[in-house]
Amino acid sequence: MSAGTNKLNVTVTEVVAVNELVKRFHFERTDGGNLPTFSGGAHVVVEMRDGDITRLNPYSLMSSPLATRDYTISVRRDDVGRGGSLFMHNRVKRGSEMVISYPVNLFSLDLRARKHLMIAGGIGITPFLAQTAQLASSGGNFELHYTCRSEALGSYTEVLRERYGSRVNLYYDEHNERIPLDRLLATQPLGTHIYVCGPAGMIKWVRDTAAAHGWPDDSVHYEHFAAPQPGTPFDVKLAVSGLEIRVGEQQSLLEAIEAAGVDPPYLCRGGVCGQCETNVISYDGTFKHNDHWLSDEEHCSGKKIMPCVSRFEGRSLVLER
Amino acid sequence: MKTILSRPVYGTLSPQAGKSHLLIADAEGASAILDLAKKAPEDFFTNAHIMFIPGRTGNSFQDLLKALKPAQYYEGPSVAAALPRLTWTLANAHMGLRMYLAGTEGLIGQMMQAAIEAGIDPASIQTEHRGSWARRVQCVHCKGVTENVTTQPVTCSHCGLLLLVRDHYSKRLAAFQGVCINAEDPTEIPQKEEIFR
Numbered sequence: 001m002s003a004g005t006n007k008l009n010v011t012v013t014e015v016v017a018v019n020e021l022v023k024r025f026h027f028e029r030t031d032g033g034n035l036p037t038f039s040g041g042a043h044v045v046v047e048m049r050d051g052d053i054t055r056l057n058p059y060s061l062m063s064s065p066l067a068t069r070d071y072t073i074s075v076r077r078d079d080v081g082r083g084g085s086l087f088m089h090n091r092v093k094r095g096s097e098m099v100i101s102y103p104v105n106l107f108s109l110d111l112r113a114r115k116h117l118m119i120a121g122g123i124g125i126t127p128f129l130a131q132t133a134q135l136a137s138s139g140g141n142f143e144l145h146y147t148c149r150s151e152a153l154g155s156y157t158e159v160l161r162e163r164y165g166s167r168v169n170l171y172y173d174e175h176n177e178r179i180p181l182d183r184l185l186a187t188q189p190l191g192t193h194i195y196v197c198g199p200a201g202m203i204k205w206v207r208d209t210a211a212a213h214g215w216p217d218d219s220v221h222y223e224h225f226a227a228p229q230p231g232t233p234f235d236v237k238l239a240v241s242g243l244e245i246r247v248g249e250q251q252s253l254l255e256a257i258e259a260a261g262v263d264p265p266y267l268c269r270g271g272v273c274g275q276c277e278t279n280v281i282s283y284d285g286t287f288k289h290n291d292h293w294l295s296d297e298e299h300c301s302g303k304k305i306m307p308c309v310s311r312f313e314g315r316s317l318v319l320e321r
Numbered sequence: 322m323k324t325i326l327s328r329p330v331y332g333t334l335s336p337q338a339g340k341s342h343l344l345i346a347d348a349e350g351a352s353a354i355l356d357l358a359k360k361a362p363e364d365f366f367t368n369a370h371i372m373f374i375p376g377r378t379g380n381s382f383q384d385l386l387k388a389l390k391p392a393q394y395y396e397g398p399s400v401a402a403a404l405p406r407l408t409w410t411l412a413n414a415h416m417g418l419r420m421y422l423a424g425t426e427g428l429i430g431q432m433m434q435a436a437i438e439a440g441i442d443p444a445s446i447q448t449e450h451r452g453s454w455a456r457r458v459q460c461v462h463c464k465g466v467t468e469n470v471t472t473q474p475v476t477c478s479h480c481g482l483l484l485l486v487r488d489h490y491s492k493r494l495a496a497f498q499g500v501c502i503n504a505e506d507p508t509e510i511p512q513k514e515e516i517f518r
Binding site: 211214 | 337442
């Protein structure tokens with residue numbers, strides 16, 4: 001349907017426990033050879049076939065874009081999520097065969113920047129592992145500020161320190177350390193771009209502070225995949241295909257549409273890219289919008305929904321699908 | 322009406338959120354800074370630097386600009402004379418600087434060019450046209466730039482060809498494109514009309 005839905009058959013060649021919560025997975029092409037080229041910040045959508053349920057979750061590629069023999073991703077275990085990360089942690093082993101999408105980049109470096117200031121929170125470090133490798137290979141100017149809960153749960157802190165020395169600044173919640181954002185923003189040379197990936201609150205903090213400091217929007221980049229949230233099951237009528245479907249508690253609306261054999265376009269599956277935007281024909285109930293794509297007015301209008309992350313509660317919903 | 326996509330579109334200056342402000346104007350452009358000041362928060366000019374090239378307006382704006390009490394005030398005879406100061410200012414500047422350019426297209430274009438060269442994001446720059454519509458024109462044949470062009474066609478001040486001034490604008494050169502108007506028959510000399518006033 002769209003660029004991101006081209007598929008790759010891969011084999012898991014290594015699974016590494018990084019710490020108590022994070023596991024790293026290495027994928028190689030099942031038929032051998034190099035994987036497609038990508039740029040730092042790109043993600044792939046991993047298909048997880050779990051009995052009758054197929055989950056498709058996006059994960060940032062963290063391996064160097066210069067080495068495409070394998071792709072690596074890191075998955076943080078989420079014990080209360082819809083089960084995608086638990087599936088990866090508990091069911092995927094070395095030798096497992098999986099299907100992933102071609103890489104798509106919605107968080108790319110702006111290579112016109114004179115300097116790249118990177119701010120990571122927790123597992124939000126993964127796209128920066130690829131971006132720093134890309135920049136280091138071409139003498140790019142970057143600085144990374146990475147905040148973690150504790151030293152024990154800080155993924156890749158040591159490898160980053162080892163690779164990039166004082167360009168990597170670490171902050172631990174357990175030591176009450178906090179990124180000195182005001183000072184950082186006030187002291188950057190002209191032409192600096194800022195990149196932030198981490199929890200929603202952190203992204204908002206950085207965006208709001210940068211705007212107050214007079215940074216233009218074009219120089220502020222962020223990636224926030226809103227993982228689809230579980231919720232009350234609901235029924236949907238797909239007017240174009242003439243189907244009536246039920247969205248399960250642990251299923252996203254997009255996954256339910258796909259399970260019914262309809263193949264809508266998508267790229268990020270995280271509410272940011274806009275590809276799966278769907279028109280609402282009629283409804284009686286309340287939308288649970290979770291995306292970062294539609295405007296506030298569109299959210300209130302009852303005319304559009306992003307089925308990858310948003311849900312519905314009520315008597316009836318008819319979509320133009 | 323827009324004839325060619327590269328033709329710049331100018332706006333109206335308004336105070337932006339920022340850590341410091343660099344305001345540059347020539348001639349009647351000073352009035353755009355004065356109008357911005359009416360909308361600006363009280364402490365706006367405590368972190369502001371005004372650069373002014375009076376040109377044809379003589380002494381009419383200086384006192385009004387100084388009365389805004391900017392942290393720095395500079396006055397110079399020409400864009401060329403002001404450019405080294407701009408380059409030095411930008412080399413020492415940080416993100417959070419907002420730029421405001423007002424006046425002729427020649428001033429806006431050349432200051433914008435120097436600013437982009439220094440790495441500033443074009444989204445950090447506001448522009449407003451005031452005063453003369455005189456153009457900077459680059460001759461596509463000899464590459465010489467003729468300043469303050471008000472007529473159509475215009476004689477290239479470098480190679481002497483008679484040039485049609487097009488709306489085709491180059492941000493890299495901060496100039497409009499001038500193309501020989503009578504290449505087929507140099508004896509044909511269209512009358513010059515003053516249209517860029």
